[in-house]
Amino acid sequence: MFSKILIANRGEIAVRIIKTCRKLGIKTVVVYSEADADSMAVEMADESVFIGAAPAAESYLVADKIVAACRETGAEAVHPGFGFLSENAGFAERLAKEGIVFIGPNPGAIKAMGDKIESKKFAAKAGVSTVPGHVGEIEDTAHAIKIAEEIGYPVMIKASAGGGGKGIRVAWNRQDVEEGFPAVRAEAKASFGDDRIFIEKFIESPRHIEIQVLGDKHGNVVHLFERECSIQRRNQKVIEEAPSPLLDAKTRADMGAQAVALAKAVNYDSAGTVEFVAGQDRSFFFLEMNTRLQVEHPVTEMITGVDLVEQMIRSAAGEKMTFGQDDLKIDGWAVESRIYAEDPYRGFLPSIGRLVRYSPPAEGPLLGGGIIRNDAGVREGDEISMFYDPMISKLSTWAPTREAAIDTMGRALEDFHIEGLGQNVPFLAAVMDQERFRSGKLSTNYIKDEFPEGFHGAEPTSFQRDVMAAVALSMHRTMTRRAAPQLLRNDWVVVENGERRATRVSNGGDEFVVEFLGEGRKLRLTKVDWRPGKPVFAGVLDGTAFSVQVQPAAEGFKIRHRAATAHVLVLTERSAELHEKLPPKQAADTSKMVLSPMPGLVVALDVSVGREVRSGEQVAIIEAMKMQNIIRAERDGVVKAVNAKAGDSVAADEVLVEFG
Structure with a gap:
């Protein structure tokens, strides 16, 4: 057995490998780029070696630097994890010549x-x-179009060295091939150092x-x-x-x-x-x-x-x-949800930034018989870089049955709290609650089928509305008792996303009782775990345990339970009457602008002042986290101003182009 292994990777998989090596009594070496100098993997490993700048092509993809790190530390073997050099036969051969074992095939x-x-x-x-397709390399875009039309649309354009969803596009017509082929080739070169492409038939609803x-x-x-x-x-x-x-x-x-x-x-x-x-x-x-x-x-x-x-x-x-x-x-049955730094409300575009708050659910066995596991390579305060995959962690649950594993996942997602960047926890929770998913009727078109207009959250169920009302009333009472106890009262109007509900509240021992006037119902909130400033409110409402994400709003509270979000106000009757008279806020008009949908690097900006642009025409290409995203005009117009150029770094919602 080896005494020391070098891990030629980063993030959660590097941490995962370190944990097994510790179990086996094997010392570990982690290589790291500038972006990962303060990473969790570097902290956990017995030794670490700096190997270059943040771009993978200058660090994690450079075999010479990996070999040199082995020589420097005396590592006998290399575990490549996944991605980077993990499927590079030349790298495995190079290690063999150097007398270093490649932990892989x-x-x-x-x-x-x-x-x-x-x-x-x-x-x-x-x-x-x-699957039917063209078994061979594609020379250029013209060759790709010829092959695609011979196979018949739709086709899939794929990087030969691809993996992890990188370097892949579905083309439904000639235009998709014209735009997709060079994009896939560029992604393949950047991610894998290999720009060979092949094309195969795309099988629908697989x-x-x-x-x-x-x-x-x-x-x-x-x-x-x-x-x-x-x-x-x-x-x-x-x-x-x-x-x-x-x-x-x-x-x-x-x-x-x-x-x-x-x-x-x-x-x-x-x-x-x-x-x-x-x-x-x-x-x-x-x-x-x-x-x-x-x-x-x-x-x-x-x-x-x-x-x-x-x-x-x-x-x-x-x-x-x-x-x-x-x-x-x-x-039994196990389910995994990938927690990504991406904004599901904006087409799942990458969202880079710092993890201002990061609090995953507790790992281990649960009283009900399930198990929670969270594979992560980050801590609170770490930064999700634009140079690598946007994964934050992998949340997995196990239970004796599929239904129980899904239920355990739903509860675990409720307890997962992240602040500082966009993340997909609400979307994952929405899928767990969908009847189609729970029935097992899946396909790779699932997201497209179930969210054809994109993800916009979910309407609160009657249970979720009750939870949000009870939580808001409980928080309001706690904060009022601390700040102005003379204003405590029992009758309140709860306004959830503009809808009024008259309530009466009371405390009885460990219970907080909410009576919905006019509905003839009383609910009991028990086992409350919350204090002012805490972002997660946990409790049991009439026997059902729950956790919600909470934060103060300009008025009231913003509360999210799984995929349902509500702005909840707790008002007196008179305040509620006055609130209804306030004019609605008007959204800013951005119809004459092309905005960057995410932070990233401008690869190309294809328009100039005075040029006439048609709706759907390519305007720019923005790259982030190894993915190239084509930005198209949403309306016809003449370009009035161009506010960026190729090579610029841009923020989310930054104005790229203005139309007259």
Whole structure:
């Protein structure tokens, strides 16, 4: 077994690997860029080595710097995590020449399966059913258009070295290929240092199901069942679960057998994932193989009890696998939600900044039988950089049944508090509450189907309205008792998003009782956990436990329970009457402006003063977190002013172009 391992990665996966190494008694070295100098991984590792500037191409993607760090620290092996150099066969070969062990599959397996183009060629030769497409590199945009029209729209433009949702676009017509091909090539070059592109048929309403495989250097290969990864946005997974609600025992066995056969054919000897696109009828086609650890590996660990990072290390050290296929069983159900620094209310665009507040739910077993796990590489006060993936953490829950695992996730998301940047917790909570998700009727079109006009939160249910009213009344009473006890009274009007509800409140022992006048109902709020200034209010309303996010507003409180948000006022009858007479606020007119939807770097600005622009025409390209986003005009007009240029850094809502 190794005595010291170097981790050639950052963020939550670096922290994850450190935890397993500690369990095995292995010392760790972490490499870091300028942006990660004060990171959690650097703090946790036994040693750390600086390797360059923030852009990955100048640090995490430079093999020479990784090798030099191994030489400097005496690290015997390198765990690449995922992304960066994790599927780079040349890097694995370089380490072997230097006498350093690569904790991953052998270079031959990486070459055969890690490269998306080569893997399809190999699968076709092996008789594996694959998605129709062009197996080969694409020369330029004209070549891409020719191939796309031969295959038939829609098609998927993909980076050969891609992964993690980067370097991928769906093209529905010729214009999409013209714009998407150069964008994918640029993303591929920036993220993976490899701009080779291929095109395949895009199968509509598919499900994304993957099989986890594990091999050793003695010819043993097993599969650890499947993960359902169909909830995606921008072709990147957002919610995963294991097992899949689609598969029956026969389909699971068939997919697993095919994945194992494919792995054995290339002498696979580490953790890897064989990805399939599946139809609702349980038909499935080989898509690609990721020759590395997957982001969503925690859900597999939770249903099998196998530490995949540990098994990768043991395999790399030459140890024989101590279990076989018959020893592996599915125990319960696990769900993972990726917590991203992105604004779901603005099309899931990246939102960089500092974690002013970061308070995840408590990890470990719950009284009801569930388990909460949170894989994170950040702490309160850390900054989410524009240079890397916008992930904050991965929240996973386990329970004996799928319904219970989803319920546990919903409650865990309620307790997750983040301030300082946009984040997708409300969206994740909304999905957990949707009947379609709970029924297991999933597809990769889920977000597009369920949120066709984008995500705008959810209307409060009757229970949520009761919670918000009770919380606002309780907070108002606590704050009034402290600041002006002479103003305490029992009768109040609660106004939730403009709707009035007459109430009467009283305290009885440990209970706070709310009576809704005219509704003939009384609710009891107990086990309150809140004090002024605390951003999360927890309690039990008539026997149902809940947590809500709270913050003072100009008047009253802003309260969010899962995906439902309300501005709640607690007023006297006279104040409520006067409040109704206030004129509504008018929103600023931005119809003649093109605004940057997020902070980022201006890659291109394609208009000039005096130019006539049509609605839908490309105006600019903004890059953030390795993604290029095309900004289009929303109306016809003549350009009056251009306020930025290529190379500029811009903030969210900064005016790029003004129309006359």
